[in-house]
Amino acid sequence: MSKAITLKEAVKKPDLLASGHRLCAGCAEPIIARLVLKASRGAIIATTATGCLEVATTIFPYSAWRIPWIHTAFENAAATASGIEAAWRAMRRKGRGPLAKYETLDVVAFAGDGGTYDIGLQALSGALERGHDFTYVLLDNEAYMNTGIQRSGGTPYCAWTTTSPAGTVIPGKREWKKPIDEIVIAHEIPYTATVSPAYPLDLMQKARAAFETEGPAFIHAISPCCRGWRFPPNKTIEVARLAVETCFFPLYECRVEDGRPIYKLSPPSLAIAKRPERKKPVEEYLKIQGRFRHLFRPERRGDLIERIQRWVDRRWEMLLEKAGL
Amino acid sequence: MRRQKLLGLNGDEAAAYAIKQVNPDVVAAYPITPQTIIVERFSEYVADGLVDTEFVAVESEHSAMSCCIGAAAAGARAFTATAANGLALMWEMLYIAASLRLPIVMAVANRAMSAPINIHNDHSDSMGARDSGWIQIYCENSQEVYDTCIEAWRIGEHLDVQLPVMVCLDGFTLSHTMENVLTLSDEAVRDFIGERPYIKVEGHLGEAEFRLDPEKPLTMGPLDLYDFYFEHKMHQVEAMKRALKAIPEIDEEYAEISGREYRLLHPYMMEDAEVALIGLGSTMGTVRYVVDRMRKRGLKVGMVRMRVFRPFPTEELQKLLKDVEVVGVLDKAMSFGAPGGPLYEELRTIFYDVDENPIIVDYIYGLGGRDTPPHLIEEAYEELLEVKRRGEAVEKLRFLGVRM
Numbered sequence: 218m219s220k221a222i223t224l225k226e227a228v229k230k231p232d233l234l235a236s237g238h239r240l241c242a243g244c245a246e247p248i249i250a251r252l253v254l255k256a257s258r259g260a261i262i263a264t265t266a267t268g269c270l271e272v273a274t275t276i277f278p279y280s281a282w283r284i285p286w287i288h289t290a291f292e293n294a295a296a297t298a299s300g301i302e303a304a305w306r307a308m309r310r311k312g313r314g315p316l317a318k319y320e321t322l323d324v325v326a327f328a329g330d331g332g333t334y335d336i337g338l339q340a341l342s343g344a345l346e347r348g349h350d351f352t353y354v355l356l357d358n359e360a361y362m363n364t365g366i367q368r369s370g371g372t373p374y375c376a377w378t379t380t381s382p383a384g385t386v387i388p389g390k391r392e393w394k395k396p397i398d399e400i401v402i403a404h405e406i407p408y409t410a411t412v413s414p415a416y417p418l419d420l421m422q423k424a425r426a427a428f429e430t431e432g433p434a435f436i437h438a439i440s441p442c443c444r445g446w447r448f449p450p451n452k453t454i455e456v457a458r459l460a461v462e463t464c465f466f467p468l469y470e471c472r473v474e475d476g477r478p479i480y481k482l483s484p485p486s487l488a489i490a491k492r493p494e495r496k497k498p499v500e501e502y503l504k505i506q507g508r509f510r511h512l513f514r515p516e517r518r519g520d521l522i523e524r525i526q527r528w529v530d531r532r533w534e535m536l537l538e539k540a541g542l
Numbered sequence: 543m544r545r546q547k548l549l550g551l552n553g554d555e556a557a558a559y560a561i562k563q564v565n566p567d568v569v570a571a572y573p574i575t576p577q578t579i580i581v582e583r584f585s586e587y588v589a590d591g592l593v594d595t596e597f598v599a600v601e602s603e604h605s606a607m608s609c610c611i612g613a614a615a616a617g618a619r620a621f622t623a624t625a626a627n628g629l630a631l632m633w634e635m636l637y638i639a640a641s642l643r644l645p646i647v648m649a650v651a652n653r654a655m656s657a658p659i660n661i662h663n664d665h666s667d668s669m670g671a672r673d674s675g676w677i678q679i680y681c682e683n684s685q686e687v688y689d690t691c692i693e694a695w696r697i698g699e700h701l702d703v704q705l706p707v708m709v710c711l712d713g714f715t716l717s718h719t720m721e722n723v724l725t726l727s728d729e730a731v732r733d734f735i736g737e738r739p740y741i742k743v744e745g746h747l748g749e750a751e752f753r754l755d756p757e758k759p760l761t762m763g764p765l766d767l768y769d770f771y772f773e774h775k776m777h778q779v780e781a782m783k784r785a786l787k788a789i790p791e792i793d794e795e796y797a798e799i800s801g802r803e804y805r806l807l808h809p810y811m812m813e814d815a816e817v818a819l820i821g822l823g824s825t826m827g828t829v830r831y832v833v834d835r836m837r838k839r840g841l842k843v844g845m846v847r848m849r850v851f852r853p854f855p856t857e858e859l860q861k862l863l864k865d866v867e868v869v870g871v872l873d874k875a876m877s878f879g880a881p882g883g884p885l886y887e888e889l890r891t892i893f894y895d896v897d898e899n900p901i902i903v904d905y906i907y908g909l910g911g912r913d914t915p916p917h918l919i920e921e922a923y924e925e926l927l928e929v930k931r932r933g934e935a936v937e938k939l940r941f942l943g944v945r946m
Binding site for chain 1: 567568570594595596598599600601602604605608609610611612613614615616617618620634635638642737740746747751753754755756758759760761762763764765766767770774
């Protein structure tokens with residue numbers, strides 16, 4: 218096992234993503250990105266898919282990145298990271314070239330749900346299958362927020378977006394959230410984890426584990442978006458916590474050892490597994506977000522809320538089974 | 543001149559062999575006919591430990607170019623190869639590679655674009671990419687493919703240039719046809735290409751070499767709107783101009799070790815030519831043969847093979863063709879709805895402001911690999927001579943070798 222990062226170490230380390238960027242007040246993405254970067258071990262290169270994080274942290278000639286950083290396109294964060302990693306590997310082998318001196322290099326790719334569930338899935342799958350030594354961080358704000366809140370494969374059932382509007386006939390998105398973690402784990406990569414910015418130490422520890430992993434590591438971060446989810450900007454962490462407390466977004470790690478996926482619930486979710494009465498109803502999570510308002514007004518849609526609750530329960534039970542609980 | 547070894551190689555193998563000698567850091571590629579032999583041969587070099595390259599067998603051409611971009615941005619030498627639909631799938635990334643000023647080298651085994659699906663040669667793939675900001679060099683034979691796959695690194699990496707280079711070879715006609723190729727020793731190639739140089743730039747955290755370096759961080763590919771984007775495009779305009787100077791210089795240096803000099807244009811029998819054909823790629827070998835045949839009949843015909851299409855050698859062409867009365871353009875690609883093929887349009891453009899300008903006629907030929915035998919070329923020359931006699935061209939856009 219790798220050396221876990223401590224709060225003390227994290228506090229001492231300067232932020233590698235500087236303040237002054239133009240992400241919205243209340244956006245979870247810079248919180249997650251900063252925490253991930255806190256866990257880096259030394260030499261690091263980052264790439265970011267097109268999206269809020271890319272657009273709002275750079276505008277020529279300004280940049281919020283204190284690390285070498287590249288953006289190329291939307292659907293190819295994993296492929297761009299593959300190239301960076303391959304360059305480092307070749308230079309190490311030759312003992313020549315500017316990256317040859319780095320014994321370890323943390324290559325990290327940040328991408329949103331659109332760049333991961335949808336347009337970037339092929340590049341991600343290819344990079345995972347090839348086994349590049351890199352960390353992929355999915356910043357899941359559950360819609361195409363940068364273009365103005367359009368639905369993606371990561372958008373949850375019934376959520377309002379501008380392309381899945383809650384109308385008089387159709388109550389928001391009609392499809393369920395794509396099970397991206399299962400898809401990633403099916404690639405038998407060594408390390409997959411889910412994180413929430415409401416649990417910063419857990420997040421940093423998993424990011425450190427991801428960096429320490431030889432081969433591909435995947436971090437799936439729930440990234441509440443106050444503009445798209447319709448909640449006040451001071452509620453971001455509260456929403457991120459409720460996602461975990463309701464088991465809408467459980468926290469766990471999955472390591473593939475000897476070809477078998479070994480699931481391990483993380484402390485906040487493990488506590489619920491041990492004392493199921495702590496599991497909050499999903500309604501608490503839904504009702505503080507305007508994107509689900511049509512489930513409560515003009516009248517309460519108990520049928521739909523119940524359907525979402527059943528989805529949460531079923532997936533939570535499946536996770537407990539996988540974790541042997 | 544350095545000692546050389548004669549090998550029997552087809553165009554794809556010639557490219558692979560040159561790249562083996564270059565020993566780049568990263569090769570990322572995806573199979574597509576008629577390019578596949580390049581990556582197959584290269585994979586064998588990797589499997590046999592003959593190169594230090596990290597070979598990334600990507601899941602698509604889009605990822606191939608993305609991977610090359612990541613690698614080149616990290617300071618590596620990166621190579622890929624593709625054709626037709628594969629090049630089309632890369633489209634987005636072609637512009638990004640060029641605009642990020644990454645000296646990637648790519649072999650394109652030219653093939654017709656679908657639909658209907660067709661694996662044979664024309665130039666519709668790379669011609670469609672002519673505005674992407676890549677240097678484009680069209681080869682006539684396998685020897686030139688080999689030589690250009692070595693020269694391309696020096697051209698792209700030239701500190702005044704810093705652009706990606708497309709080495710175009712006609713699918714099957716070159717890619718799959720065995721020819722004698724004189725090859726340099728590995729040492730001679732290594733000496734010639736040296737190490738990849740980097741330009742210095744002023745980053746937001748201070749001066750740095752233009753690459754992703756954990757010790758001197760740079761931000762590459764930031765958002766860039768109306769206040770700077772245009773200036774960055776002007777840098778690309780300037781880089782292309784400087785490439786026009788750099789290419790002959792590098793070529794001269796290469797000629798010193800190889801005895802082979804390519805230059806931007808290859809004129810043949812142009813001193814007293816009254817009519818001439820101009821074109822790209824392997825067909826120009828056939829044209830040269832026809833020129834010889836017609837010269838024996840006392841006809842004053844000549845030809846120009848264009849080697850470098852991007853940057854476009856405007857002044858050189860103006861000089862070369864100014865005294866020719868009729869020029870026929872061989873375009874192996876059509877821009878549907880346009881007045882003519884890509885080479886034709888550019889040639890007409892550069893002669894618009896010239897007082898003494900030739901009559902220019904376009905011949906679209908060889909689409910989808912349609913054979914272009916000597917008699918077709920001869921027909922074109924006869925037509926050009928007829929245009930010269932009449933002093934005007936009735937039809938400016940002709941189609942050669944197609945059933946009407």
